[in-house]
Amino acid sequence: MPEPERPWHRQAFIPASRKESAPPPAPAAGPPIYQQLAASWAAQGRTLPGGPDREWRALVTRPCWPA
Numbered sequence: 001m002p003e004p005e006r007p008w009h010r011q012a013f014i015p016a017s018r019k020e021s022a023p024p025p026a027p028a029a030g031p032p033i034y035q036q037l038a039a040s041w042a043a044q045g046r047t048l049p050g051g052p053d054r055e056w057r058a059l060v061t062r063p064c065w066p067a
Helices: 032-043 054-061
Strands: none
Touching: none
């Protein structure tokens, strides 16, 4: 097995795009039908493409074993 080019090291910097506090990206301008659909989904509280998924975050942050 070849040796890595450089040794592994811990990365202290986390890009701003990976932080939870970053605001969701603005919806891209698309055809009017998509804009109406996205507005309808947002009004219903659904997850929009490119935005944070609250249900998934709730599932993965729960402990895997009951206390």
